[in-house]
Amino acid sequence: MKIFLAPMVGRTDKYFRRLVRIISSNIIMFTEMITVDSLIRGNIRNYTVDKSEHPVVAQIAGNDSKKFAECAEILTTSDFDEINLNIGCPSAKVVKGGFGACQIVDPYSVAKFVESIKSSTDLPVSIKTRLGLGFDQSLEDIKKFIKLTSEAGCKTFYIHARNAILNGLSTRKNRSVPPLRYDDVMKLKEIYPHLDIYINGGIVDLEDLKKLLKIYGGVMLGRKIYDDPMFLNDIEKNIYSSNSKLSTYDIICRYIDQLDEEDSHNKLYALKHLVNLYKGTCYAKKWRKFLHSMINSDQPIQNIKNFDYRSNNEKREINCS
Ligand SMILES: Cc1cc2nc3c(=O)[nH]c(=O)nc-3n(C[C@H](O)[C@H](O)[C@H](O)COP(=O)(O)O)c2cc1C
Structure with a gap:
Protein backbone atom coordinates (compact mmCIF):
# COMPACT_ATOMS: atom_id res chain seq x y z
CA MET A 1 0.00 0.00 0.00
CA LYS A 2 1.50 3.26 -1.11
CA ILE A 3 1.02 6.70 0.37
CA PHE A 4 2.40 9.73 -1.45
CA LEU A 5 3.23 13.24 -0.32
CA ALA A 6 1.71 15.44 -3.05
CA PRO A 7 3.91 17.93 -4.90
CA MET A 8 3.30 21.43 -3.49
CA VAL A 9 5.09 24.53 -4.71
CA GLY A 10 6.55 26.49 -1.80
CA ARG A 11 6.06 23.51 0.51
CA THR A 12 7.60 20.23 -0.60
CA ASP A 13 11.08 21.71 -0.82
CA LYS A 14 14.14 19.91 0.54
CA TYR A 15 13.48 21.15 4.08
CA PHE A 16 9.93 19.92 4.31
CA ARG A 17 10.91 16.63 2.70
CA ARG A 18 13.65 16.22 5.29
CA LEU A 19 11.14 16.77 8.08
CA VAL A 20 8.68 14.34 6.52
CA ARG A 21 11.33 11.66 6.20
CA ILE A 22 12.18 11.94 9.90
CA ILE A 23 8.55 11.25 10.80
CA SER A 24 7.80 8.69 8.10
CA SER A 25 10.12 6.18 6.52
CA ASN A 26 7.38 4.81 4.26
CA ILE A 27 5.81 7.75 2.48
CA ILE A 28 6.85 8.38 -1.12
CA MET A 29 7.64 12.06 -1.57
CA PHE A 30 7.23 14.41 -4.51
CA THR A 31 9.26 17.56 -5.12
CA GLU A 32 7.63 20.87 -5.94
CA MET A 33 6.89 21.29 -9.63
CA ILE A 34 9.76 22.72 -11.67
CA THR A 35 9.52 23.79 -15.30
CA VAL A 36 11.84 22.18 -17.81
CA ASP A 37 13.34 25.59 -18.63
CA SER A 38 14.13 26.29 -15.02
CA LEU A 39 15.70 22.88 -14.50
CA ILE A 40 17.82 23.19 -17.63
CA ARG A 41 18.94 26.70 -16.65
CA GLY A 42 20.51 25.03 -13.65
CA ASN A 43 18.00 25.92 -11.00
CA ILE A 44 18.38 22.56 -9.28
CA ARG A 45 19.15 23.69 -5.78
CA ASN A 46 15.98 22.13 -4.43
CA TYR A 47 16.13 19.28 -6.90
CA THR A 48 18.98 17.32 -5.48
CA VAL A 49 18.24 14.26 -3.40
CA ASP A 50 19.63 13.55 0.05
CA LYS A 51 20.62 9.92 0.56
CA SER A 52 18.09 9.64 3.37
CA GLU A 53 15.28 11.02 1.23
CA HIS A 54 14.40 8.09 -1.03
CA PRO A 55 11.94 7.28 -2.47
CA VAL A 56 11.46 10.70 -4.05
CA VAL A 57 9.76 11.66 -7.29
CA ALA A 58 10.69 14.76 -9.30
CA GLN A 59 7.79 16.64 -10.83
CA ILE A 60 8.39 18.59 -14.03
CA ALA A 61 6.23 20.61 -16.40
CA GLY A 62 6.79 21.85 -19.92
CA ASN A 63 5.83 21.53 -23.56
CA ASP A 64 8.98 20.66 -25.47
CA SER A 65 10.08 17.08 -26.17
CA LYS A 66 13.78 17.85 -26.41
CA LYS A 67 13.75 19.71 -23.10
CA PHE A 68 11.92 16.84 -21.44
CA ALA A 69 14.63 14.46 -22.66
CA GLU A 70 17.34 16.77 -21.33
CA CYS A 71 15.59 17.02 -17.95
CA ALA A 72 15.26 13.25 -17.78
CA GLU A 73 19.05 12.99 -18.01
CA ILE A 74 19.55 15.64 -15.32
CA LEU A 75 17.08 13.96 -12.96
CA THR A 76 18.59 10.53 -13.54
CA THR A 77 22.04 11.86 -12.66
CA SER A 78 20.56 13.58 -9.60
CA ASP A 79 19.34 10.17 -8.41
CA PHE A 80 15.57 10.65 -8.38
CA ASP A 81 13.41 7.52 -8.29
CA GLU A 82 10.68 8.54 -10.74
CA ILE A 83 9.86 11.39 -13.11
CA ASN A 84 6.36 12.83 -12.92
CA LEU A 85 4.71 15.14 -15.45
CA ASN A 86 2.42 17.83 -14.14
CA ILE A 87 -0.66 17.85 -16.35
CA GLY A 88 -2.98 19.24 -13.71
CA CYS A 89 -1.83 22.70 -12.63
CA PRO A 90 -4.61 25.25 -13.31
CA SER A 91 -2.57 28.39 -12.55
CA ALA A 92 -3.03 31.17 -15.11
CA LYS A 93 0.74 31.61 -15.42
CA VAL A 94 1.32 27.93 -16.11
CA VAL A 95 -1.54 27.71 -18.61
CA LYS A 96 -0.21 30.83 -20.36
CA GLY A 97 3.07 28.95 -20.77
CA GLY A 98 1.12 26.20 -22.56
CA PHE A 99 1.52 23.49 -19.94
CA GLY A 100 -0.21 22.08 -16.86
CA ALA A 101 -3.94 21.23 -16.91
CA CYS A 102 -4.55 22.56 -20.43
CA GLN A 103 -2.49 19.62 -21.76
CA ILE A 104 -5.26 17.16 -20.78
CA VAL A 105 -6.80 17.96 -24.16
CA ASP A 106 -3.48 17.60 -26.01
CA PRO A 107 -2.76 13.91 -25.38
CA TYR A 108 -0.75 13.39 -28.58
CA SER A 109 1.87 15.94 -27.47
CA VAL A 110 2.00 14.55 -23.94
CA ALA A 111 2.45 11.03 -25.36
CA LYS A 112 5.43 12.37 -27.32
CA PHE A 113 6.89 13.87 -24.13
CA VAL A 114 6.54 10.50 -22.41
CA GLU A 115 8.34 8.76 -25.29
CA SER A 116 11.02 11.40 -25.26
CA ILE A 117 11.66 11.00 -21.53
CA LYS A 118 11.67 7.24 -21.82
CA SER A 119 14.28 7.41 -24.58
CA SER A 120 16.65 9.24 -22.17
CA THR A 121 16.18 7.34 -18.91
CA ASP A 122 15.26 4.00 -17.39
CA LEU A 123 13.44 5.75 -14.54
CA PRO A 124 9.68 5.16 -14.39
CA VAL A 125 7.60 7.98 -15.86
CA SER A 126 4.26 8.94 -14.33
CA ILE A 127 1.62 11.64 -14.77
CA LYS A 128 -0.31 13.68 -12.22
CA THR A 129 -3.51 15.08 -13.66
CA ARG A 130 -7.18 15.87 -13.05
CA LEU A 131 -10.44 14.35 -14.28
CA GLY A 132 -11.04 16.96 -16.96
CA LEU A 133 -11.43 20.64 -17.78
CA GLY A 134 -14.17 23.16 -17.06
CA PHE A 135 -17.63 22.10 -15.94
CA ASP A 136 -17.90 19.12 -18.30
CA GLN A 137 -17.97 15.97 -16.18
CA SER A 138 -17.77 13.54 -19.08
CA LEU A 139 -14.69 11.33 -18.89
CA GLU A 140 -14.02 11.18 -22.63
CA ASP A 141 -11.01 13.54 -22.63
CA ILE A 142 -9.28 11.90 -19.69
CA LYS A 143 -9.96 8.40 -21.05
CA LYS A 144 -8.34 9.31 -24.36
CA PHE A 145 -5.50 11.02 -22.50
CA ILE A 146 -4.76 7.94 -20.38
CA LYS A 147 -5.04 5.61 -23.37
CA LEU A 148 -2.54 7.51 -25.52
CA THR A 149 -0.03 8.35 -22.80
CA SER A 150 -0.08 4.80 -21.41
CA GLU A 151 0.55 3.43 -24.89
CA ALA A 152 3.56 5.76 -24.99
CA GLY A 153 4.93 4.13 -21.82
CA CYS A 154 3.39 5.86 -18.79
CA LYS A 155 1.99 3.20 -16.47
CA THR A 156 1.21 5.27 -13.35
CA PHE A 157 -1.35 8.06 -12.98
CA TYR A 158 -2.05 10.16 -9.90
CA ILE A 159 -5.53 11.63 -10.33
CA HIS A 160 -6.63 14.70 -8.39
CA ALA A 161 -10.28 13.70 -8.35
CA ARG A 162 -11.80 16.94 -9.63
CA ASN A 163 -11.78 19.01 -12.82
CA ALA A 164 -9.59 22.06 -13.38
CA ILE A 165 -11.41 25.25 -14.25
CA LEU A 166 -9.04 27.38 -16.25
CA ASN A 167 -10.90 30.64 -16.61
CA GLY A 168 -12.15 32.66 -13.71
CA LEU A 169 -11.11 30.46 -10.79
CA SER A 170 -7.92 31.02 -8.79
CA THR A 171 -5.42 28.20 -8.30
CA ARG A 172 -6.43 28.01 -4.67
CA LYS A 173 -10.16 27.81 -5.41
CA ASN A 174 -9.38 25.15 -8.01
CA ARG A 175 -8.44 22.95 -5.05
CA SER A 176 -11.85 23.22 -3.41
CA VAL A 177 -14.59 24.49 -5.73
CA PRO A 178 -14.73 21.81 -8.45
CA PRO A 179 -16.44 18.85 -6.76
CA LEU A 180 -14.45 15.76 -5.76
CA ARG A 181 -15.49 12.70 -7.82
CA TYR A 182 -13.81 9.62 -6.40
CA ASP A 183 -16.27 7.35 -8.24
CA ASP A 184 -15.00 8.68 -11.55
CA VAL A 185 -11.44 7.76 -10.61
CA MET A 186 -12.79 4.28 -9.87
CA LYS A 187 -14.33 4.15 -13.35
CA LEU A 188 -10.92 4.94 -14.87
CA LYS A 189 -9.39 2.16 -12.80
CA GLU A 190 -11.97 -0.27 -14.11
CA ILE A 191 -11.35 0.77 -17.71
CA TYR A 192 -7.57 0.47 -17.33
CA PRO A 193 -6.98 -2.35 -14.83
CA HIS A 194 -3.40 -2.89 -16.09
CA LEU A 195 -2.37 0.63 -15.00
CA ASP A 196 -1.63 2.01 -11.54
CA ILE A 197 -4.26 4.68 -11.00
CA TYR A 198 -3.89 6.39 -7.63
CA ILE A 199 -6.27 8.82 -6.01
CA ASN A 200 -5.70 12.34 -4.63
CA GLY A 201 -7.82 15.17 -3.29
CA GLY A 202 -9.45 16.11 0.00
CA ILE A 203 -8.25 13.18 2.11
CA VAL A 204 -7.85 14.24 5.74
CA ASP A 205 -9.07 11.32 7.83
CA LEU A 206 -7.28 8.12 8.79
CA GLU A 207 -10.30 5.86 8.37
CA ASP A 208 -11.05 7.30 4.90
CA LEU A 209 -7.40 6.86 4.00
CA LYS A 210 -7.50 3.20 5.01
CA LYS A 211 -10.63 2.59 2.92
CA LEU A 212 -9.20 4.35 -0.13
CA LEU A 213 -5.92 2.46 0.18
CA LYS A 214 -7.81 -0.83 -0.02
CA ILE A 215 -9.58 0.28 -3.18
CA TYR A 216 -6.81 2.13 -5.01
CA GLY A 217 -3.62 0.61 -3.62
CA GLY A 218 -2.14 4.10 -3.47
CA VAL A 219 -3.32 7.44 -2.08
CA MET A 220 -1.74 10.88 -2.37
CA LEU A 221 -2.12 13.53 0.36
CA GLY A 222 -1.06 17.14 0.23
CA ARG A 223 -2.56 19.75 2.51
CA LYS A 224 -3.34 17.41 5.39
CA ILE A 225 0.32 16.48 5.74
CA TYR A 226 1.52 20.06 5.49
CA ASP A 227 -1.11 21.38 7.90
CA ASP A 228 -0.55 18.56 10.41
CA PRO A 229 2.76 16.75 9.80
CA MET A 230 2.29 14.55 12.88
CA PHE A 231 -0.59 12.89 11.00
CA LEU A 232 2.28 10.98 9.40
CA ASN A 233 2.96 9.48 12.79
CA ASP A 234 -0.61 8.17 12.89
CA ILE A 235 -0.12 6.79 9.38
CA GLU A 236 3.12 5.07 10.35
CA LYS A 237 1.56 3.47 13.40
CA ASN A 238 -1.85 2.55 12.01
CA ILE A 239 -1.04 1.67 8.43
CA TYR A 240 2.59 0.55 8.38
CA SER A 241 2.62 -0.81 11.97
CA SER A 242 5.83 1.10 12.74
CA ASN A 243 6.73 1.40 16.39
CA SER A 244 8.60 4.70 16.33
CA LYS A 245 8.78 6.24 19.77
CA LEU A 246 9.86 9.70 18.60
CA SER A 247 7.97 12.53 20.28
CA THR A 248 7.35 15.81 18.48
CA TYR A 249 10.23 17.30 20.45
CA ASP A 250 12.55 14.45 19.41
CA ILE A 251 11.60 15.08 15.80
CA ILE A 252 12.42 18.78 16.14
CA CYS A 253 15.83 17.96 17.67
CA ARG A 254 16.64 15.45 14.97
CA TYR A 255 15.65 17.95 12.30
CA ILE A 256 17.74 20.73 13.83
CA ASP A 257 20.75 18.42 14.15
CA GLN A 258 20.63 17.74 10.41
C1 LIG B 1 0.43 25.18 -1.84
C2 LIG B 1 0.14 24.12 -2.87
C3 LIG B 1 1.00 23.97 -3.95
C4 LIG B 1 0.76 22.98 -4.90
N1 LIG B 1 1.68 22.77 -5.89
C5 LIG B 1 1.51 21.72 -6.76
C6 LIG B 1 2.53 21.35 -7.68
O1 LIG B 1 3.63 21.91 -7.70
N2 LIG B 1 2.27 20.33 -8.53
C7 LIG B 1 1.08 19.63 -8.51
O2 LIG B 1 0.90 18.70 -9.30
N3 LIG B 1 0.13 19.95 -7.62
C8 LIG B 1 0.31 20.94 -6.74
N4 LIG B 1 -0.62 21.19 -5.79
C9 LIG B 1 -1.81 20.32 -5.71
C10 LIG B 1 -1.54 19.13 -4.77
O3 LIG B 1 -0.49 18.33 -5.25
C11 LIG B 1 -2.79 18.26 -4.60
O4 LIG B 1 -3.13 17.73 -5.85
C12 LIG B 1 -3.97 19.07 -4.07
O5 LIG B 1 -3.63 19.89 -2.99
C13 LIG B 1 -5.11 18.11 -3.64
O6 LIG B 1 -4.66 17.23 -2.65
P1 LIG B 1 -4.98 17.49 -1.08
O7 LIG B 1 -6.47 17.73 -0.97
O8 LIG B 1 -4.54 16.22 -0.39
O9 LIG B 1 -4.21 18.71 -0.66
C14 LIG B 1 -0.40 22.16 -4.82
C15 LIG B 1 -1.26 22.32 -3.73
C16 LIG B 1 -0.99 23.28 -2.75
C17 LIG B 1 -1.93 23.40 -1.57
Whole structure:
Protein backbone atom coordinates (compact mmCIF):
# COMPACT_ATOMS: atom_id res chain seq x y z
CA MET A 1 0.00 0.00 0.00
CA LYS A 2 1.50 3.26 -1.11
CA ILE A 3 1.02 6.70 0.37
CA PHE A 4 2.40 9.73 -1.45
CA LEU A 5 3.23 13.24 -0.32
CA ALA A 6 1.71 15.44 -3.05
CA PRO A 7 3.91 17.93 -4.90
CA MET A 8 3.30 21.43 -3.49
CA VAL A 9 5.09 24.53 -4.71
CA GLY A 10 6.55 26.49 -1.80
CA ARG A 11 6.06 23.51 0.51
CA THR A 12 7.60 20.23 -0.60
CA ASP A 13 11.08 21.71 -0.82
CA LYS A 14 14.14 19.91 0.54
CA TYR A 15 13.48 21.15 4.08
CA PHE A 16 9.93 19.92 4.31
CA ARG A 17 10.91 16.63 2.70
CA ARG A 18 13.65 16.22 5.29
CA LEU A 19 11.14 16.77 8.08
CA VAL A 20 8.68 14.34 6.52
CA ARG A 21 11.33 11.66 6.20
CA ILE A 22 12.18 11.94 9.90
CA ILE A 23 8.55 11.25 10.80
CA SER A 24 7.80 8.69 8.10
CA SER A 25 10.12 6.18 6.52
CA ASN A 26 7.38 4.81 4.26
CA ILE A 27 5.81 7.75 2.48
CA ILE A 28 6.85 8.38 -1.12
CA MET A 29 7.64 12.06 -1.57
CA PHE A 30 7.23 14.41 -4.51
CA THR A 31 9.26 17.56 -5.12
CA GLU A 32 7.63 20.87 -5.94
CA MET A 33 6.89 21.29 -9.63
CA ILE A 34 9.76 22.72 -11.67
CA THR A 35 9.52 23.79 -15.30
CA VAL A 36 11.84 22.18 -17.81
CA ASP A 37 13.34 25.59 -18.63
CA SER A 38 14.13 26.29 -15.02
CA LEU A 39 15.70 22.88 -14.50
CA ILE A 40 17.82 23.19 -17.63
CA ARG A 41 18.94 26.70 -16.65
CA GLY A 42 20.51 25.03 -13.65
CA ASN A 43 18.00 25.92 -11.00
CA ILE A 44 18.38 22.56 -9.28
CA ARG A 45 19.15 23.69 -5.78
CA ASN A 46 15.98 22.13 -4.43
CA TYR A 47 16.13 19.28 -6.90
CA THR A 48 18.98 17.32 -5.48
CA VAL A 49 18.24 14.26 -3.40
CA ASP A 50 19.63 13.55 0.05
CA LYS A 51 20.62 9.92 0.56
CA SER A 52 18.09 9.64 3.37
CA GLU A 53 15.28 11.02 1.23
CA HIS A 54 14.40 8.09 -1.03
CA PRO A 55 11.94 7.28 -2.47
CA VAL A 56 11.46 10.70 -4.05
CA VAL A 57 9.76 11.66 -7.29
CA ALA A 58 10.69 14.76 -9.30
CA GLN A 59 7.79 16.64 -10.83
CA ILE A 60 8.39 18.59 -14.03
CA ALA A 61 6.23 20.61 -16.40
CA GLY A 62 6.79 21.85 -19.92
CA ASN A 63 5.83 21.53 -23.56
CA ASP A 64 8.98 20.66 -25.47
CA SER A 65 10.08 17.08 -26.17
CA LYS A 66 13.78 17.85 -26.41
CA LYS A 67 13.75 19.71 -23.10
CA PHE A 68 11.92 16.84 -21.44
CA ALA A 69 14.63 14.46 -22.66
CA GLU A 70 17.34 16.77 -21.33
CA CYS A 71 15.59 17.02 -17.95
CA ALA A 72 15.26 13.25 -17.78
CA GLU A 73 19.05 12.99 -18.01
CA ILE A 74 19.55 15.64 -15.32
CA LEU A 75 17.08 13.96 -12.96
CA THR A 76 18.59 10.53 -13.54
CA THR A 77 22.04 11.86 -12.66
CA SER A 78 20.56 13.58 -9.60
CA ASP A 79 19.34 10.17 -8.41
CA PHE A 80 15.57 10.65 -8.38
CA ASP A 81 13.41 7.52 -8.29
CA GLU A 82 10.68 8.54 -10.74
CA ILE A 83 9.86 11.39 -13.11
CA ASN A 84 6.36 12.83 -12.92
CA LEU A 85 4.71 15.14 -15.45
CA ASN A 86 2.42 17.83 -14.14
CA ILE A 87 -0.66 17.85 -16.35
CA GLY A 88 -2.98 19.24 -13.71
CA CYS A 89 -1.83 22.70 -12.63
CA PRO A 90 -4.61 25.25 -13.31
CA SER A 91 -2.57 28.39 -12.55
CA ALA A 92 -3.03 31.17 -15.11
CA LYS A 93 0.74 31.61 -15.42
CA VAL A 94 1.32 27.93 -16.11
CA VAL A 95 -1.54 27.71 -18.61
CA LYS A 96 -0.21 30.83 -20.36
CA GLY A 97 3.07 28.95 -20.77
CA GLY A 98 1.12 26.20 -22.56
CA PHE A 99 1.52 23.49 -19.94
CA GLY A 100 -0.21 22.08 -16.86
CA ALA A 101 -3.94 21.23 -16.91
CA CYS A 102 -4.55 22.56 -20.43
CA GLN A 103 -2.49 19.62 -21.76
CA ILE A 104 -5.26 17.16 -20.78
CA VAL A 105 -6.80 17.96 -24.16
CA ASP A 106 -3.48 17.60 -26.01
CA PRO A 107 -2.76 13.91 -25.38
CA TYR A 108 -0.75 13.39 -28.58
CA SER A 109 1.87 15.94 -27.47
CA VAL A 110 2.00 14.55 -23.94
CA ALA A 111 2.45 11.03 -25.36
CA LYS A 112 5.43 12.37 -27.32
CA PHE A 113 6.89 13.87 -24.13
CA VAL A 114 6.54 10.50 -22.41
CA GLU A 115 8.34 8.76 -25.29
CA SER A 116 11.02 11.40 -25.26
CA ILE A 117 11.66 11.00 -21.53
CA LYS A 118 11.67 7.24 -21.82
CA SER A 119 14.28 7.41 -24.58
CA SER A 120 16.65 9.24 -22.17
CA THR A 121 16.18 7.34 -18.91
CA ASP A 122 15.26 4.00 -17.39
CA LEU A 123 13.44 5.75 -14.54
CA PRO A 124 9.68 5.16 -14.39
CA VAL A 125 7.60 7.98 -15.86
CA SER A 126 4.26 8.94 -14.33
CA ILE A 127 1.62 11.64 -14.77
CA LYS A 128 -0.31 13.68 -12.22
CA THR A 129 -3.51 15.08 -13.66
CA ARG A 130 -7.18 15.87 -13.05
CA LEU A 131 -10.44 14.35 -14.28
CA GLY A 132 -11.04 16.96 -16.96
CA LEU A 133 -11.43 20.64 -17.78
CA GLY A 134 -14.17 23.16 -17.06
CA PHE A 135 -17.63 22.10 -15.94
CA ASP A 136 -17.90 19.12 -18.30
CA GLN A 137 -17.97 15.97 -16.18
CA SER A 138 -17.77 13.54 -19.08
CA LEU A 139 -14.69 11.33 -18.89
CA GLU A 140 -14.02 11.18 -22.63
CA ASP A 141 -11.01 13.54 -22.63
CA ILE A 142 -9.28 11.90 -19.69
CA LYS A 143 -9.96 8.40 -21.05
CA LYS A 144 -8.34 9.31 -24.36
CA PHE A 145 -5.50 11.02 -22.50
CA ILE A 146 -4.76 7.94 -20.38
CA LYS A 147 -5.04 5.61 -23.37
CA LEU A 148 -2.54 7.51 -25.52
CA THR A 149 -0.03 8.35 -22.80
CA SER A 150 -0.08 4.80 -21.41
CA GLU A 151 0.55 3.43 -24.89
CA ALA A 152 3.56 5.76 -24.99
CA GLY A 153 4.93 4.13 -21.82
CA CYS A 154 3.39 5.86 -18.79
CA LYS A 155 1.99 3.20 -16.47
CA THR A 156 1.21 5.27 -13.35
CA PHE A 157 -1.35 8.06 -12.98
CA TYR A 158 -2.05 10.16 -9.90
CA ILE A 159 -5.53 11.63 -10.33
CA HIS A 160 -6.63 14.70 -8.39
CA ALA A 161 -10.28 13.70 -8.35
CA ARG A 162 -11.80 16.94 -9.63
CA ASN A 163 -11.78 19.01 -12.82
CA ALA A 164 -9.59 22.06 -13.38
CA ILE A 165 -11.41 25.25 -14.25
CA LEU A 166 -9.04 27.38 -16.25
CA ASN A 167 -10.90 30.64 -16.61
CA GLY A 168 -12.15 32.66 -13.71
CA LEU A 169 -11.11 30.46 -10.79
CA SER A 170 -7.92 31.02 -8.79
CA THR A 171 -5.42 28.20 -8.30
CA ARG A 172 -6.43 28.01 -4.67
CA LYS A 173 -10.16 27.81 -5.41
CA ASN A 174 -9.38 25.15 -8.01
CA ARG A 175 -8.44 22.95 -5.05
CA SER A 176 -11.85 23.22 -3.41
CA VAL A 177 -14.59 24.49 -5.73
CA PRO A 178 -14.73 21.81 -8.45
CA PRO A 179 -16.44 18.85 -6.76
CA LEU A 180 -14.45 15.76 -5.76
CA ARG A 181 -15.49 12.70 -7.82
CA TYR A 182 -13.81 9.62 -6.40
CA ASP A 183 -16.27 7.35 -8.24
CA ASP A 184 -15.00 8.68 -11.55
CA VAL A 185 -11.44 7.76 -10.61
CA MET A 186 -12.79 4.28 -9.87
CA LYS A 187 -14.33 4.15 -13.35
CA LEU A 188 -10.92 4.94 -14.87
CA LYS A 189 -9.39 2.16 -12.80
CA GLU A 190 -11.97 -0.27 -14.11
CA ILE A 191 -11.35 0.77 -17.71
CA TYR A 192 -7.57 0.47 -17.33
CA PRO A 193 -6.98 -2.35 -14.83
CA HIS A 194 -3.40 -2.89 -16.09
CA LEU A 195 -2.37 0.63 -15.00
CA ASP A 196 -1.63 2.01 -11.54
CA ILE A 197 -4.26 4.68 -11.00
CA TYR A 198 -3.89 6.39 -7.63
CA ILE A 199 -6.27 8.82 -6.01
CA ASN A 200 -5.70 12.34 -4.63
CA GLY A 201 -7.82 15.17 -3.29
CA GLY A 202 -9.45 16.11 0.00
CA ILE A 203 -8.25 13.18 2.11
CA VAL A 204 -7.85 14.24 5.74
CA ASP A 205 -9.07 11.32 7.83
CA LEU A 206 -7.28 8.12 8.79
CA GLU A 207 -10.30 5.86 8.37
CA ASP A 208 -11.05 7.30 4.90
CA LEU A 209 -7.40 6.86 4.00
CA LYS A 210 -7.50 3.20 5.01
CA LYS A 211 -10.63 2.59 2.92
CA LEU A 212 -9.20 4.35 -0.13
CA LEU A 213 -5.92 2.46 0.18
CA LYS A 214 -7.81 -0.83 -0.02
CA ILE A 215 -9.58 0.28 -3.18
CA TYR A 216 -6.81 2.13 -5.01
CA GLY A 217 -3.62 0.61 -3.62
CA GLY A 218 -2.14 4.10 -3.47
CA VAL A 219 -3.32 7.44 -2.08
CA MET A 220 -1.74 10.88 -2.37
CA LEU A 221 -2.12 13.53 0.36
CA GLY A 222 -1.06 17.14 0.23
CA ARG A 223 -2.56 19.75 2.51
CA LYS A 224 -3.34 17.41 5.39
CA ILE A 225 0.32 16.48 5.74
CA TYR A 226 1.52 20.06 5.49
CA ASP A 227 -1.11 21.38 7.90
CA ASP A 228 -0.55 18.56 10.41
CA PRO A 229 2.76 16.75 9.80
CA MET A 230 2.29 14.55 12.88
CA PHE A 231 -0.59 12.89 11.00
CA LEU A 232 2.28 10.98 9.40
CA ASN A 233 2.96 9.48 12.79
CA ASP A 234 -0.61 8.17 12.89
CA ILE A 235 -0.12 6.79 9.38
CA GLU A 236 3.12 5.07 10.35
CA LYS A 237 1.56 3.47 13.40
CA ASN A 238 -1.85 2.55 12.01
CA ILE A 239 -1.04 1.67 8.43
CA TYR A 240 2.59 0.55 8.38
CA SER A 241 2.62 -0.81 11.97
CA SER A 242 5.83 1.10 12.74
CA ASN A 243 6.73 1.40 16.39
CA SER A 244 8.60 4.70 16.33
CA LYS A 245 8.78 6.24 19.77
CA LEU A 246 9.86 9.70 18.60
CA SER A 247 7.97 12.53 20.28
CA THR A 248 7.35 15.81 18.48
CA TYR A 249 10.23 17.30 20.45
CA ASP A 250 12.55 14.45 19.41
CA ILE A 251 11.60 15.08 15.80
CA ILE A 252 12.42 18.78 16.14
CA CYS A 253 15.83 17.96 17.67
CA ARG A 254 16.64 15.45 14.97
CA TYR A 255 15.65 17.95 12.30
CA ILE A 256 17.74 20.73 13.83
CA ASP A 257 20.75 18.42 14.15
CA GLN A 258 20.63 17.74 10.41
CA LEU A 259 20.91 21.43 9.48
CA ASP A 260 24.30 22.68 8.36
CA GLU A 261 26.02 26.05 8.36
CA GLU A 262 24.39 27.12 5.10
CA ASP A 263 20.94 26.15 6.37
CA SER A 264 21.38 28.26 9.45
CA HIS A 265 21.90 31.30 7.20
CA ASN A 266 18.68 30.33 5.49
CA LYS A 267 16.72 30.34 8.74
CA LEU A 268 13.30 31.22 7.38
CA TYR A 269 13.38 28.47 4.74
CA ALA A 270 14.90 25.96 7.11
CA LEU A 271 12.43 26.56 9.94
CA LYS A 272 9.12 27.70 8.47
CA HIS A 273 7.83 24.19 7.73
CA LEU A 274 8.05 23.25 11.42
CA VAL A 275 5.17 25.59 12.25
CA ASN A 276 2.38 22.99 12.31
CA LEU A 277 4.22 20.30 14.24
CA TYR A 278 2.23 20.73 17.45
CA LYS A 279 -1.13 21.03 15.68
CA GLY A 280 -3.91 19.50 17.72
CA THR A 281 -2.02 19.71 21.02
CA CYS A 282 -2.15 22.35 23.72
CA TYR A 283 1.37 23.47 22.69
CA ALA A 284 0.28 24.61 19.23
CA LYS A 285 0.00 28.34 19.93
CA LYS A 286 3.02 28.49 22.23
CA TRP A 287 5.16 26.67 19.64
CA ARG A 288 4.10 28.91 16.76
CA LYS A 289 4.96 31.99 18.82
CA PHE A 290 8.30 30.53 19.91
CA LEU A 291 9.24 29.47 16.37
CA HIS A 292 8.31 32.85 14.98
CA SER A 293 10.49 34.60 17.55
CA MET A 294 13.40 32.26 16.80
CA ILE A 295 13.15 32.89 13.07
CA ASN A 296 13.27 36.63 13.71
CA SER A 297 16.05 36.56 16.29
CA ASP A 298 19.84 36.33 16.01
CA GLN A 299 19.96 33.29 18.22
CA PRO A 300 21.71 30.17 16.92
CA ILE A 301 19.36 27.71 15.28
CA GLN A 302 20.25 25.08 17.91
CA ASN A 303 18.38 27.18 20.50
CA ILE A 304 15.14 25.88 19.03
CA LYS A 305 15.79 22.95 21.34
CA ASN A 306 15.08 25.25 24.27
CA PHE A 307 11.38 25.03 23.55
CA ASP A 308 9.68 24.37 26.85
CA TYR A 309 7.64 21.24 26.37
CA ARG A 310 6.57 18.27 28.48
CA SER A 311 7.23 15.35 26.22
CA ASN A 312 5.82 12.74 28.58
CA ASN A 313 2.46 14.47 28.66
CA GLU A 314 2.44 15.37 25.02
CA LYS A 315 -0.59 13.85 23.42
CA ARG A 316 -2.51 14.64 20.28
CA GLU A 317 -5.72 16.51 20.88
CA ILE A 318 -5.09 17.15 24.53
CA ASN A 319 -7.85 19.01 26.23
CA CYS A 320 -5.82 21.79 27.84
CA SER A 321 -8.49 23.21 30.09
C1 LIG B 1 0.43 25.18 -1.84
C2 LIG B 1 0.14 24.12 -2.87
C3 LIG B 1 1.00 23.97 -3.95
C4 LIG B 1 0.76 22.98 -4.90
N1 LIG B 1 1.68 22.77 -5.89
C5 LIG B 1 1.51 21.72 -6.76
C6 LIG B 1 2.53 21.35 -7.68
O1 LIG B 1 3.63 21.91 -7.70
N2 LIG B 1 2.27 20.33 -8.53
C7 LIG B 1 1.08 19.63 -8.51
O2 LIG B 1 0.90 18.70 -9.30
N3 LIG B 1 0.13 19.95 -7.62
C8 LIG B 1 0.31 20.94 -6.74
N4 LIG B 1 -0.62 21.19 -5.79
C9 LIG B 1 -1.81 20.32 -5.71
C10 LIG B 1 -1.54 19.13 -4.77
O3 LIG B 1 -0.49 18.33 -5.25
C11 LIG B 1 -2.79 18.26 -4.60
O4 LIG B 1 -3.13 17.73 -5.85
C12 LIG B 1 -3.97 19.07 -4.07
O5 LIG B 1 -3.63 19.89 -2.99
C13 LIG B 1 -5.11 18.11 -3.64
O6 LIG B 1 -4.66 17.23 -2.65
P1 LIG B 1 -4.98 17.49 -1.08
O7 LIG B 1 -6.47 17.73 -0.97
O8 LIG B 1 -4.54 16.22 -0.39
O9 LIG B 1 -4.21 18.71 -0.66
C14 LIG B 1 -0.40 22.16 -4.82
C15 LIG B 1 -1.26 22.32 -3.73
C16 LIG B 1 -0.99 23.28 -2.75
C17 LIG B 1 -1.93 23.40 -1.57
